[in-house]
Amino acid sequence: xxxxxxxxxxxxxxxxxxxxxxxxxxxxxxxxxxVAAYEPPxxxxxxxxxxxxxxxRQERETDAKFRDVAWALLFYLHLGVVAYLTAVNVPTMxxxxxxxxxxxGNNNQAQEEDDRRHLQxxxxxxxxxxxxxxxxxxxxxxxxxxxxxxxxxxxxxGLSGLVLSTLALGFLIVAAETLIKVGxxxxxxxxxxxxxxxxxxxxxxxxxxxxGMTAMLAWYACGGKTSVGxxxxxxxxxxxxxxxxxxxxxxxxxxxxxxxxIKFGPASPLPxxxxxxxxxxxxxx
Amino acid sequence: xxxxxTAVRENLxxxxxxxxxxxxxxxxxxxxxxxxxxxxxxxxxxHADGTCDQPTNGLVVFLLFxxxxxxxxxxxxxxxxxxxxxxxxxxxxxxxxxxxxSCCSPTVRxxxxxxxxxxxxxxxxxxxxxxxxxxxxxxxxxxxxNGDSMLACCxxxxxxxxxxxxxxxxxxAFVFVxxxxxxxxxxxxxxxxxxxxxxWTTIITDDLCDRALLLTSFLVGLVNGLxxxxxxxxxxxxxxxxxxxxxxxxxxxxxxxxxRFVEEKRGCANTILSCCMLQNRLYYRLILxxxxxECRIQRLQ
Numbered sequence: 398x399x400x401x402x403x404x405x406x407x408x409x410x411x412x413x414x415x416x417x418x419x420x421x422x423x424x425x426x427x428x429x430x431x432v433a434a435y436e437p438p439x440x441x442x443x444x445x446x447x448x449x450x451x452x453x454r455q456e457r458e459t460d461a462k463f464r465d466v467a468w469a470l471l472f473y474l475h476l477g478v479v480a481y482l483t484a485v486n487v488p489t490m491x492x493x494x495x496x497x498x499x500x501x502g503n504n505n506q507a508q509e510e511d512d513r514r515h516l517q518x519x520x521x522x523x524x525x526x527x528x529x530x531x532x533x534x535x536x537x538x539x540x541x542x543x544x545x546x547x548x549x550x551x552x553x554x555g556l557s558g559l560v561l562s563t564l565a566l567g568f569l570i571v572a573a574e575t576l577i578k579v580g581x582x583x584x585x586x587x588x589x590x591x592x593x594x595x596x597x598x599x600x601x602x603x604x605x606x607x608x609g610m611t612a613m614l615a616w617y618a619c620g621g622k623t624s625v626g627x628x629x630x631x632x633x634x635x636x637x638x639x640x641x642x643x644x645x646x647x648x649x650x651x652x653x654x655x656x657x658x659i660k661f662g663p664a665s666p667l668p669x670x671x672x673x674x675x676x677x678x679x680x681x682x
Numbered sequence: 683x684x685x686x687x688t689a690v691r692e693n694l695x696x697x698x699x700x701x702x703x704x705x706x707x708x709x710x711x712x713x714x715x716x717x718x719x720x721x722x723x724x725x726x727x728x729h730a731d732g733t734c735d736q737p738t739n740g741l742v743v744f745l746l747f748x749x750x751x752x753x754x755x756x757x758x759x760x761x762x763x764x765x766x767x768x769x770x771x772x773x774x775x776x777x778x779x780x781x782x783x784s785c786c787s788p789t790v791r792x793x794x795x796x797x798x799x800x801x802x803x804x805x806x807x808x809x810x811x812x813x814x815x816x817x818x819x820x821x822x823x824x825x826x827x828n829g830d831s832m833l834a835c836c837x838x839x840x841x842x843x844x845x846x847x848x849x850x851x852x853x854x855a856f857v858f859v860x861x862x863x864x865x866x867x868x869x870x871x872x873x874x875x876x877x878x879x880x881x882w883t884t885i886i887t888d889d890l891c892d893r894a895l896l897l898t899s900f901l902v903g904l905v906n907g908l909x910x911x912x913x914x915x916x917x918x919x920x921x922x923x924x925x926x927x928x929x930x931x932x933x934x935x936x937x938x939x940x941x942r943f944v945e946e947k948r949g950c951a952n953t954i955l956s957c958c959m960l961q962n963r964l965y966y967r968l969i970l971x972x973x974x975x976e977c978r979i980q981r982l983q
Contacts (some may be wrong), residue, residue: 465803472756472806479717479749486871493723497730553913613925 585614696765696790703761710753718746743824747817748810755809755816759856760797763805767793791906796863804859808852815845872877 463469592607725742726734771789797805819841826834851873858869 463803464801464859464863465807467772467803468807468810468866469803472752472810475749475752479714483713483717483720485715486724490723492718492731493728500730553909 585611588614696761696768699761699790699794703757706757707754707902711750712758714746714750714753718750721746733823740821744821747820748813751813751816751820752806752810755812756805759809759852760794760802762853763801763860764790764794764855765795768908769798770861793860797860800863801859804864805856807866808855808869810857811849812845812852815841815848819845859944921944 588607588611590607592604592609592611595601595603595607721742722728722738726736726738728734768790771793771799819838822834822841826838853869854876855866855869856872858864858872859866862869866870879900
């Protein structure tokens, strides 16, 4: 197994081991090996020690060869099976469906007559669907779709989506830091909104979680402004503490929260779904 | 993330692969749906009216789910490994020595070829692990729809957690695959070693990137949804609530679509973090982390 850089022992060599990318040694004379070359101007450079002062890396150059070949073959085999199933089953299903629809067309009229007689019987007995009248021209069967307009809209939205995505990528590149900041602020706002909404809805657990996360995120965002925050920064790990906690909560998506909401959620569960309306083929008078 | 953005800017050819992967995923979903529906139809001796003589075979359904998720994961991870390879090369070599601004540049093309050849088996193996977990979760979800129980609910939640963790682990493992061409097992061992030796701070940094990317995704979806709303009103497709609901649907779908696209950028961030941590000693990692914290907090002031 290849040993990466971070497993290096205490041997400090004077010459660095070759940098290897995908099994190919990179020409270290042309290598930056630093973050500094890509830092925007005006920043504190994150320049690192020259290579001669780095610990010896014991990485072995990996050979450019196929890895885990059996799994690749299995994947291709699986695609072959899917293709076979498509070729065999789709025509079979199409034939059955086609034959079924052809036969069904002959039976439809008789079925509708049965429905009409059944409805009239119920009307006469003042039972069942007595407040409803059979009407084949109900709203559900008469949904009209403006197909050209729909297709035009889909095409335009697809085009605008492509343009917007490209613009947004440029925006991401230009304003990456701003987005991170806005992302944190947006998280605070969302947590606050979630907490307040839960509070209004009477869900205590949701309110506690939402407001608690708001407080933690706000503390994190404001930590650097105070001397205490600076001290935390110097201690290196403390500023991350809130996010560690958030991560643990987040890791979840989350059995704990989910269970808590089920257990302590709405006091009265939703009523069971009951059949409170007639079939769609019957329209209220 | 700033460095990742620079990497993307100097390797814009990667965007081509991100777009292609999206269309591939869509095409695969259509193909798989046709196959799955027809297979279940035939195996169940179903009729045109929807009634079936045979019960649905659970094993077949499970395998179909595995098939779907496996291919989806493979398509996405090929892009991820390609990104890792390109970004790794970019990191190790100054931009003047390489050129990868077009989709067919040697750096991007070679990285993609390595992902599709030497590393493809590793990608398939890692993707299969996640696919099996995803299929199990989907299967349990189906069981819950037929008859819910607390046990099934807990099982689904547990599987969802395992799925998230496996996806997260894979994300880092594929960075090693992309940079070094390791096998998946070797890459996994290296990820564990990386986390042990460098701590979990990386996760937090990565999480911040995700927040920014998700925000951008939402903004793109929001703008496109509003465009849809205006178009709907102008074309006269409807009024009021229906069009607004349609616009909301577009917003959510666009957000997901764009988030898929910017995952490429997240791959860059992961690779850069890995390179930084691998290449430098702990002291420099601390400097980097403090620097990131400082920059972010100063900007918030």
